[in-house]
Structure formats: C-alpha cells, structure tokens
Amino acid sequence: MYLATTGRRDAPPTPSGVRRRVPGTVLALGAVSLVTDVSSEMVTAVLPLYLVLGLGLSPLQFGLLDGLSTGATALVRLLGGAAADRGGRHKQVGGLGYALSACSRLGLLLAGGATGWIATSLAADRLGKGVRTAPRDALITLHSPPEDLGRAFGTHRAMDTTGALLGPLAAFALLWATTDAYDAVFAVSFCVGTFGVLLWLLLVPGRREAPEGTTRPTAPAPRARGGLLTGPRSPAYRRIVLCAALLGAATVGDSFLYLLLQRRLAFDAGWFPLLPLGAAVVYLLLAVPAGRLADRVGRRRPLLYGHGSLLLAYGLLLTPLPDTAVLLGVLALLGVFYAATDGVLMALAGPFLTEGRRAGGLALVQTAQALARLGAAVAFGAVWTASGPETALVAALLALTAALCCAARLLPTAPAEQGPAPAEQGPAPAEQGRTPAEPVERTD
Numbered sequence: 001m002y003l004a005t006t007g008r009r010d011a012p013p014t015p016s017g018v019r020r021r022v023p024g025t026v027l028a029l030g031a032v033s034l035v036t037d038v039s040s041e042m043v044t045a046v047l048p049l050y051l052v053l054g055l056g057l058s059p060l061q062f063g064l065l066d067g068l069s070t071g072a073t074a075l076v077r078l079l080g081g082a083a084a085d086r087g088g089r090h091k092q093v094g095g096l097g098y099a100l101s102a103c104s105r106l107g108l109l110l111a112g113g114a115t116g117w118i119a120t121s122l123a124a125d126r127l128g129k130g131v132r133t134a135p136r137d138a139l140i141t142l143h144s145p146p147e148d149l150g151r152a153f154g155t156h157r158a159m160d161t162t163g164a165l166l167g168p169l170a171a172f173a174l175l176w177a178t179t180d181a182y183d184a185v186f187a188v189s190f191c192v193g194t195f196g197v198l199l200w201l202l203l204v205p206g207r208r209e210a211p212e213g214t215t216r217p218t219a220p221a222p223r224a225r226g227g228l229l230t231g232p233r234s235p236a237y238r239r240i241v242l243c244a245a246l247l248g249a250a251t252v253g254d255s256f257l258y259l260l261l262q263r264r265l266a267f268d269a270g271w272f273p274l275l276p277l278g279a280a281v282v283y284l285l286l287a288v289p290a291g292r293l294a295d296r297v298g299r300r301r302p303l304l305y306g307h308g309s310l311l312l313a314y315g316l317l318l319t320p321l322p323d324t325a326v327l328l329g330v331l332a333l334l335g336v337f338y339a340a341t342d343g344v345l346m347a348l349a350g351p352f353l354t355e356g357r358r359a360g361g362l363a364l365v366q367t368a369q370a371l372a373r374l375g376a377a378v379a380f381g382a383v384w385t386a387s388g389p390e391t392a393l394v395a396a397l398l399a400l401t402a403a404l405c406c407a408a409r410l411l412p413t414a415p416a417e418q419g420p421a422p423a424e425q426g427p428a429p430a431e432q433g434r435t436p437a438e439p440v441e442r443t444d
Helices: 024-054 058-085 091-113 115-142 146-178 181-202 236-251 254-265 269-297 300-317 323-352 355-387 389-410
Strands: none
Touching: 024 146, 024 181, 024 269, 058 091, 058 115, 058 254, 058 355, 091 181, 115 146, 115 323, 115 355, 146 181, 146 269, 146 323, 146 355, 236 300, 236 323, 236 355, 236 389, 254 269, 254 300, 254 323, 254 355, 269 300, 269 323, 300 323, 300 389, 323 355, 355 389
C-alpha cells in the first residue's frame, strides 16, 4: 500500500551488462537545475562581498539575514510538497518556485542598496527554492524505475553541481571584467534564471509517464488525508524521517568547516570563496557512481558511509597532519559526504510513498533534515563561542558517532531494492497472501 511504482512480475529481467538509459525527464530536470544553479550561485558567491563590503552590513546583520531566509525555506518545503500532491500539480508548483527565484535576481538589481528590498529579494529566492525542491524530486521518482532511483538522483545531482561550479566562476569573471560592477552580476543572473524557467516549461512533462519496467496504476492514487505534518503510515518511512533528523542534528554546516580550515591554514581571505569549489568537484565526479552503487548494494549503506566520511573530516581537522593534507582531505571527504547522501536519501524514501503523497513525503524528510541542521549550526556556534572551536568540533564528532549508531539500527531497506521476483515463478511461501504493492521491510 506504500509503493507507488512496483516492478512487473512478468517482465523479463534486464540482461546482465546492459545499462539502462536515464529517463529523459530526469535529464530535462537536470538541465533546468544546472542552468538555475548557475544563476543562483552567481549571486551567492558575491553576496557576502556586496552586502558586507559594498553596503557596509555587519557580519551579524548578514548572518541574521541569511539565517532567517534559510529557516523560512525549510518550512515552505512542506507547503510546496502538499500543493504539488493536490491534483498532481508538480510541474505547476515547481515552475512557480523557479519563476520566483528568477524574479528575485531582478529585485536585487532594482534594489539600489535598499536593505529592505534586498531582504525581500533574498527571501523570495529562498522561498522559490523551498517551493520547487519537493515537486522536482517527486518528478524524478515518478518518472524513474524504482530500482534505478539512486542512479537517477545521482545524475540529477551531478548536473545540478555542474551549475554550482560554473556560477561562482562566471560571477568572478564578470566582476573582474566590469571592475566590481555587482549590477552586471545580478542582471546576467536574472537572464540565466529566466532561461531556466523556459527550459522547465518546454522540457519537463506535465503528466506522469510510466517508466520502463513499471505498470501504470489501474485506479487513481488515493487522496492524502491529514495535515502537512501527517506522513504516510509506513513505519519504515517514519524511521527514515527520524534518522534524517538525527543525522542532520549532528551535521556541522559547510561554512563552519571552511572557517576552521581558514583558521588553521591562515590563508588570505580572498581565497575563501573558492573552498566550496573543491568539495563540489568531488561531488560532481562521484554523484552518479554513488547513485549506481546505492541501487546495486542498497541505499542505506551508502547513506551511512557518507556520514562516516563527514565523521572522518571532523577527525582530520583535529589531527596534527600537514596543513595541505588536511585541506585536501577535508574537501574530498566533504564531497564524498554529499555524493553519498544527498540524492541517496531521497531514493531511499521514495519507494515508501504513494503517488498522491510523493512530493509531500519527500518534503517532510527534507524539512526534518534542514531544521535539524539549522539547530546543529546554532549549537555548534554557541559551543565555539563559549569553549573554543576544538571543543565544539569534539562535541560534533561525538554527536555524529551517536547518530550513526542509531541510524544503523533504525534505517530500513527500501522495498524496491529487493528487486522483482524471477519471471514465471510464483511468490515465495512467506509472501503468500500479500499483494505486490505491499512493502517488505528489513534492516540488513
């Protein structure tokens, strides 16, 4: 009752060594994300310089501005997911989110240094991101075979990360060519974002197409009941939400890790914006292989191993190794962490959700994780202020170790990972009396 797309029992198995193609809808969504990330990361890369150096905002003012908009994004995900599930409006709701983010660049261009307009534009950008994320990820699950969800999400995240790499490079090139003309960056970002909206309208299908190897449901998906915070009744899905929150509560934000690197290596602050590019390159290279590995060996293990790599990054910052080794090691481990967890978590949760709850269910997982990470950032900053960065890092390491132990016991294996039964064979004795759509939960 929780599995919306189930492999056909009568379908012949895929021949060994034959690689299935990534669905065209996933590639279209990846192209939209690539273009949109170029637009958004152009602004993100220069925004601290523009607000702090250009307009004279204090770091505290900038932190409050960024924190408030980030918190609003986490909650808006639920609204976007619920709206998308109502009548299957994934394309309409997702398109609204992309359009809102594109218009926010125009708001920055017309703000003219007015702090209120800038705050409104930043809030619009984050709200747009929150609205579009769950419908987009739901479309990936609806248009991909359940046994290939890891590869589908990995392909999308790789294309998304390509945009995240190109955006900062384009912004710094524009600033160099125009002598720090931030308006030029905002104008180009608006044009690129508008192009992403056009790609969404032209390339992304408005209706679900049954992916290869799946059956189209004979009856319409049941209407979701309950409020925004009412998740599916699957115990396995609820354990996934709980584990996402536990692991998120022990995840230190990237900015803190970059600040710790800058503090240890004492390099010039001008190089600071380039640190995320190192982790992004590793993420780009490993996103697709990590997704394919998750489809082959099960999605819970890569998710746990990815958080294990983040644990190693924490430990590496506490070791007396040479500074260069620490820098390269932390950036590489951070890239491995995102490649093995970002899309894999969505691929793990997707098969436990019915079609009528797909976007809302994924949004609940994302919101639980985002709010937990927000709390972790506040706690880490408080411990750093009170007792120093080393104490805060040790506390984070212990917290992540405990969260990993709990997640290893609680995380289920997605029913799609067990694969369809061999052709022309009846169900196993233990499965007699169960309909094909009922999940079989196990925890390795």
